[in-house]
Amino acid sequence: MRHLLWLLLSVALHAVAQPARRSGFDDMSPSTQAMQRDDAQNPAMLWAQDGAALWARAPSPSVPACAGCHGEARASMRGVAARYPAYDEALARPIDLATRINRCREMRQGAPRWAPDSQELLSLESHLALQSRGLPVEPPADVRLLPWRERGEALYRARIGQLNLSCAQCHDERAGLRLGGGLIPQGHANGYPLYRLEWQGVGSLLRRIRNCMTGVRAQPLAADSPEFAALATYLAWRDRGMPVESPAVRP
Ligand code: HEC
Numbered sequence: 730m731r732h733l734l735w736l737l738l739s740v741a742l743h744a745v746a747q748p749a750r751r752s753g754f755d756d757m758s759p760s761t762q763a764m765q766r767d768d769a770q771n772p773a774m775l776w777a778q779d780g781a782a783l784w785a786r787a788p789s790p791s792v793p794a795c796a797g798c799h800g801e802a803r804a805s806m807r808g809v810a811a812r813y814p815a816y817d818e819a820l821a822r823p824i825d826l827a828t829r830i831n832r833c834r835e836m837r838q839g840a841p842r843w844a845p846d847s848q849e850l851l852s853l854e855s856h857l858a859l860q861s862r863g864l865p866v867e868p869p870a871d872v873r874l875l876p877w878r879e880r881g882e883a884l885y886r887a888r889i890g891q892l893n894l895s896c897a898q899c900h901d902e903r904a905g906l907r908l909g910g911g912l913i914p915q916g917h918a919n920g921y922p923l924y925r926l927e928w929q930g931v932g933s934l935l936r937r938i939r940n941c942m943t944g945v946r947a948q949p950l951a952a953d954s955p956e957f958a959a960l961a962t963y964l965a966w967r968d969r970g971m972p973v974e975s976p977a978v979r980p
């Protein structure tokens with residue numbers, strides 16, 4: 730009996746903590762959904778293809794390609810994107826997949842790192858994220874991530890910008906309502922990098938969040954800021970269990 734009560738209580742608490750989650754995909758028009766469903770129609774697949782070529786190409790004759798050390802991405806990178814951001818010992822902070830790619834680029838290939846949202850980085854990131862498509866988002870059970878997740882949640886709930894709105898006020902409290910022409914989504918990060926019709930190209934989660942920040946007239950975060958690392962860590966935890974959609978499509 731005690732057991733059953735505990736079970737019911739924990740199920741109830743779970744339900745409170747996690748309202749039904751809707752991916753941005755669920756709110757898209759049928760034609761945009763069809764673009765994401767069909768790889769032949771999804772423009773982001775062009776980036777993923779470029780990424781596959783970059784994976785196999787050595788930066789110079791004396792330096793191994795990514796594939797030279799990691800082999801087939803389909804095998805070695807399966808599930809990797811689903812557990813980023815992950816904690817990086819050397820940097821003593823969580824890093825996202827883009828930063829992880831750049832770490833190998835710098836340290837293992839001795840090559841200059843790619844700029845955030847550069848064609849190369851987005852392509853490789855799309856190629857690697859594709860290897861986790863359909864797998865549940867699964868942040869590592871690493872205690873070192875906890876303070877970052879908490880800091881990220883605090884940032885998510887803090888009012889920012891001249892409009893004085895928090896991420897939570899739009900994405901938790903007003904999700905499903907209309908803002909201007911579009912619908913406010915729940916703001917999940919499980920499709921990045923993704924092709925956005927408005928961008929006419931593939932963009933990163935960083936770019937998406939910076940868009941939201943300028944939307945409320947706040948100072949957008951820098952790519953290598955601890956605040957972005959914290960926010961991305963929290964968003965991944967908020968998305969845990971949702972399937973990776975990368976590289977997705979959004980309006
Ligand atoms: C004023 C309301 C508003 C605020 C505040 C806001 N956003 Fe958004 N966000 C949107 C809208 C609307 C979209 C959908 C795209 C669009 O129409 O620009 C969006 C899209 C997103 C997405 C993409 C979801 C998907 O399915 O691809 C993420 C992630 C996101 N926001 C995160 C954030 C974060 C993190 C913050 C706080 C730093 C934030 N947003 C603040 C309105 C807001």
Ligand code: HEC
Pocket residue numbers: 784793794795796797798799809815829830833834837838853857
């Ligand atoms: C000289 C060998 C070498 C090359 C070349 C190399 N890597 Fe790595 N990579 C490693 C090793 C070793 C690790 C794991 C240890 C570590 O953390 O550095 C790793 C880790 C990774 C991870 C994290 C995997 C995980 O399970 O968390 C990613 C992603 C990655 N590499 C991507 C790349 C990409 C993309 C390239 C090409 C731009 C590349 N690597 C080039 C050796 C290499």
